[in-house]
Amino acid sequence: MTAMSAMITIAWVALVRLVRGRALWIALVMALLPIGYALVVRDGGRPDLPADLFAVEQLLLVVVPPMLLAAAIGDELEDRTTAYLWSRPVPRWSVLAGKLVALAPIAIVLVLASWIVAGLVGSGSAPPLGTVAALAAGGLVIAIVAMGLATLVPKHGIALTVTYFLFLDLPIGALPASLRYLSVTHHVRTLAGTKTAALAQLDPQGPAVLALALIACGWSAIALWRIRRIEA
Amino acid sequence: MTAIKAENCSKWYGQILGISNVTWTTPGTTPGRLTGGVVGLLGPNGAGKSTLMKLMAGLLRPSRGALTVFGASPYDDLEVRRRIGYTPEHEKAWDELTALELVTVMARLAGTPRTRARDAAAAALDAMGMTDAMHRRVRGFSKGMRQRTKLATAIAHGPDLLLLDEPLTGVDPVARAEIIERIRALGAAGKTIIVSSHVLYEIEALTSEIVVIHRGQVLAEGNVFEIRRLIDKHPHRIRVECDRPRAIVRALAEADHLSKISIDATSVTLETRDPDRCYDQLAAAVLDGGLVVRSLGSPDNNLGAVFDYLTGTPR
Structure with missing residues (x-):
């Protein structure tokens, strides 16, 4: 079996388990929350409504990818079902890659669907394409971070990832200091163009893409290093 | 070729000893003995049986010494792991899948071509008496059914070496007798099978060829009667x-x-x-x-x- 077909098989298993499990339904319900918020605030006529909705959507962004990715990897390690995988002629990276390939797109689609519907409901028009692309990129990077954290702390992968983003990444991203360049959500806001003009000048979009790529690479390296060392 | 060869093999988990300085070769390499058959790995809980099994399955890397399966390190060599069928001690599997899906996936991951994997899985489940339940999800299975499904995952890809870690734990007497019979049949068919257990009569029912392990060390190996004869101080x-x-x-x-x-x-x-x-x-x-x-x-x-x-x- 090639590494590629191992990855596809693992991706198929991850999808089946997701569809037949509870996590997908919980994520679906959570994806409805920004839409509900948009319904509540839609008649306010506030000029900052799109930015406000985007901030709410960001909360969904930091919860849904960890719910799917960190859970899939954390459960595998915690339940010791990795014993089946490690005893097969399967490269370990293919386990991570398979889960990422299967679950990250679903998490991203959920977030984007929620964002587009929330935009339509809240402001009566589809959100700008830039915001959609920013959320997609952010979803992928957050999924990779969740994957890395789940390999480090399998038992508390979801909680740790969500806590990290809610209480570290989001606040750091709001700081007027260079520390904010470590923040995924900061770069997502930069790419989405939801900042004020002054701040947008400070943080151009090109370096934001590069920063997200670097963060993703860093966490991928951590996940791959860790998965190679884990013994069942 | 030697199925398994451990040379001064030790494994620690931090400060905790898994196995210590184990030197052991599976039967089949000794002149006059048949290749294949069942070997019982016997020892109390915590003796190091599962550690040795995991080392043989390539799940763990020895802390010191070497352990080879068919001449290569199972931890590092993917090709060798194609020839191994392993069932872990714990029950957890991918419970959302049906038995047929689970065994098919395991066969695929072990290298069975896509076109053959499903048939091989069905045959393995059939051999384990699981034909009627193969389309049911593993989540609803009894312990006996889980054990038989686990055994099917181990044999579906036709491995040369089977490593069965406590395959009879928690199984009711009827299922136990069936599983024992099926393991013996696999051994008689030429597979090399290592079965671990802490229950003496389970091993006795399976084989007279044993390895006794205690506190991480192999105390004795060979035919149970030969071993008894060698203990001249008693x-x-x-x-x-x-x-x-x-x-x-x-x-x-x-x-x-x-x-x-x-x-x-x-x-x-x-x-x-x-x-x-x-x-x-x-x-x-x-x-x-x-x-x-x-x-x-x-x-x-x-x-x-x-x-x-x-x-x-x-x-």
Whole structure:
């Protein structure tokens, strides 16, 4: 079996388990929350409504990818079902890659669907394409971070990832200091163009893409290093 | 080729010892022995059986020494792992999948081509008596069904070596008998099978070829009767039930190989350092005295006695 077909098989298993499990339904319900918020605030006529909705959507962004990715990897390690995988002629990276390939797109689609519907409901028009692309990129990077954290702390992968983003990444991203360049959500806001003009000048979009790529690479390296060392 | 070869193999989990300095080769390489068959890995809980199994399956890397399967390290060599079928001790599997899906996926991951994997999985489940339940999800299975499904995942890709870690744990007696029969059949078909257990009669029912492991070390290996014979510091016990046990005592009282004689109304138990000579003298005593012998046997020729001797557990 090639590494590629191992990855596809693992991706198929991850999808089946997701569809037949509870996590997908919980994520679906959570994806409805920004839409509900948009319904509540839609008649306010506030000029900052799109930015406000985007901030709410960001909360969904930091919860849904960890719910799917960190859970899939954390459960595998915690339940010791990795014993089946490690005893097969399967490269370990293919386990991570398979889960990422299967679950990250679903998490991203959920977030984007929620964002587009929330935009339509809240402001009566589809959100700008830039915001959609920013959320997609952010979803992928957050999924990779969740994957890395789940390999480090399998038992508390979801909680740790969500806590990290809610209480570290989001606040750091709001700081007027260079520390904010470590923040995924900061770069997502930069790419989405939801900042004020002054701040947008400070943080151009090109370096934001590069920063997200670097963060993703860093966490991928951590996940791959860790998965190679884990013994069942 | 040697199926498994461990040379001074040790494994620690931090400060905790898994196995220590294990040197062992599977039967099949010794001249005069058949390739394949069942080997029982016997030891109490925490003895190091699962650690040794995981090292053989490529789940762990030795901390010191080496362990090879078919001449290569199972931890590093993907090709070798194609030839291994492993069932872990724990029950957890991908419970959301049906048994057929689970076994098919495992066969695929072990290298079975897509076109053959489903048929191979169905055949493996059929061999384990799971045909009727193969389309049901694993989540609803009993322990016996889970164990049989696990065994099917191990055999579906046709491995040369099967590593079964406590395959009979938690299984009801009927399922246990069935699983034992199926494992024995696989062994008879030429597979090399290592079965671990801490339950003596389970191993006894499977094989007489054992490896005794205790506190991370291999205490003994080989045929249970051969092992018993090698333990010369412990006298061998022979128990005779007959109509006049005192006549046997009188006939053998002077024998220098006897270390202890116990007698009751219906039987006599002799402890000897030379079983062959003892059996000869016993036969002569019975024939000369015209005794009626109801039973003759050695309480030591069972796995429990061997295990207790080797681990120093008082009987």
